[in-house]
């Protein structure tokens with residue numbers, strides 16, 4: 050059975066009971082509008098934990114664009130049906146006032162890894178993410194937390210947050226789930242028109258081509274410029290960034306022996322798509 054909880058008090062009582070019974074508790078933080086990517090996280094959590102909570106909360110603090118917040122899909126009934134099917138034990142879907150009650154003034158800001166790329170494009174976004182994730186960890190008291198690699202920079206921010214604040218939770222990063230044509234699954238994909246949906250896989254394809262170019266000896270700047278030109282030729286509105294970075298710090302790649310990650314954000318049909326690949 051899957052229970053839906055709205056208050057921190059109810060969540061706490063449930064988790065206290067589970068822990069008293071000796072269960073390992075997993076959490077899958079989401080903003081709802083669930084797709085197979087989210088469900089793969091929930092399945093992994095189910096395989097590794099005795100009890101699993103999925104949180105559904107469209108966190109206003111991480112939206113730097115009010116229109117994006119307004120348009121963010123909200124599909125709680127359908128989400129709950131999917132989570133029942135996967136068999137998670139609890140859904141925590143609080144109202145904003147439960148998460149941010151009157152008088153709330155704390156902000157969690159992770160330095161360094163939060164600054165470039167998404168951090169530069171979306172000021173305040175990662176403060177909002179770090180604040181809500183720290184709260185969700187506190188509220189759920191989870192032992193393990195599951196995040197998708199699709200939001201690679203977010204995953205690094207959360208890892209840093211947990212390390213810096215000695216939070217007693219193990220963060221598990223899970224592979225990006227893609228549609229058969231290569232498009233990374235995202236709740237925002239439903240906003241693409243049919244024509245734009247056809248073009249969208251070009252982002253992943255351009256990144257793979259840039260990675261091949263780089264490995265073949267093409268200079269990073271040139272490989273990235275080629276990818277940008279390809280995307281604009283394919284009909285993308287603009288490319289916000291595409292770059293090769295140190296996979297953990299997201300800083301410039303200074304040491305080629307360290308793991309590298311290519312990350313990109315591009316606009317198509319008024320929808321902002323992000324993706325990343327290991328290089």
Ligand code: PAF
Pocket residue numbers: 078079080106108111178181182200203
């Ligand atoms: O990745 C998301 O859906 C959100 O950023 C998260 C981690 C649930 C925090 O609101």
